[in-house]
Amino acid sequence: MAKVASEIERMAFTKDWIVVLVQSSENSRLSAQNSIMNVLDQVSAALLPLFTGILLDTFSRIVCCVFVIVYNISSWIIESRILHTVYRDTPALKRRKSVDSEEIVEAQGNVSWIRSFKLYFNQKAWRPAFALAMLYFTVLSFDNLAISYGAKQGLSATALGTFMTAGSICGLLGNVSYTYFERCMGLLLTALIGFFLQNACAMTAGYSQVFFDSPLNITGYAENFELKSWPSRIISEIQSPSTRSDIIALPASQWPLSIILFFVGITFARYG
Structure with a gap:
């Protein structure tokens, strides 16, 4: 719920x-303001992952949880005060555009889904709108899957935070x-x-999965794959997931080359 609320607030x-803020300002461009907002977002994203990784490797999980709770409450108070100030000092935000509801109903009734296309x-x-929508097909980002994948291969929280910080710096640049x-x-x-750079880095991350030291064994998986037992294995894994506590962080000199290429590709793709 917190993630959904934060995303709704960001979109709004x-x-x-x-x-509205750009229209209320005389010497301001929408593209420039969007770039400034992205810079501020990337600066915040560049500082926190590395700090969080060091925190996880230094203190216990209880201390980290308490810190996250206190930080979220404090940042929420500061953010709400800033948004309230912006709303109060911008009269245009308090006015809504008047739209005739009868015209909306009539327009919706006359437009079928075929006509909408x-x-x-x-x-x-x-x-360009369709091309931008196609970008959402990529899943190469510092999400839970990528972080779990790196942690399972021996990357420490500090190392993962460093990659995330580097990715945010690339996005900032x-x-x-x-x-x-x-x-x-x-x-x-x-x-x-930007399109060329992003795709080149994304393909680097994708090709890393077929390297000689990659943990992905497509041939072995295809040979042992059984369609009849596959649904039951998935359900069993969801009901009782396997947990491993014996995974230790490896030094940088022992990281697999495929893992390095994977995270380097994701990191530099943020620049594109």
Whole structure:
């Protein structure tokens, strides 16, 4: 619930409030303000993972949980005060656009789902919008799966936090350099460069899974795969998941090359 509420708040501020704030300012561009907001977000994301990793490797889990609880409560109070101040000092945020409900009902009644698709593909911006939506097909990010994968292969919490911090720094550099490249080379060429860099790094992370020291054994999995027993094995694993407490953190010199390439690819993909 906390994740959902945080995501809703982020979408409301970055998609709605920022437009009103830019319109209320005389010398302000939406692209520049979005870049500034991304920079602030990346700075926060760059500092916390490394600090959290060091905290997990240094103190007990109880101390870490107490710290996270206190930090969340404190940050929520500060954030609410800042949002209240912005809302109070921006009169345009207090006014809603008047929309005739009868026109909305009439428009909804006249548009079928087939016509909705036609209207979507007749828009001039459907190509970049569709391309942006396709980016959500990638799952290469510092999510729970990637973190669990790295921890199982012997990476410590500090090492994982370092990779996450490096990824946030790459994202920060990408946001900072975006405005420069856009002014010098134009939007189209800048987008092509970012697209190439992101895909090159993503393919590096993907190809790391077929390296000689990769824990992924596709051939062995295919040979031992049985369709009849597969659902029961999945259900059994969900009901009683296997836990391993004997996994120890390995030094950097003993990290598998496939793991290094995997996290390096995810890290530098943030720049694109």
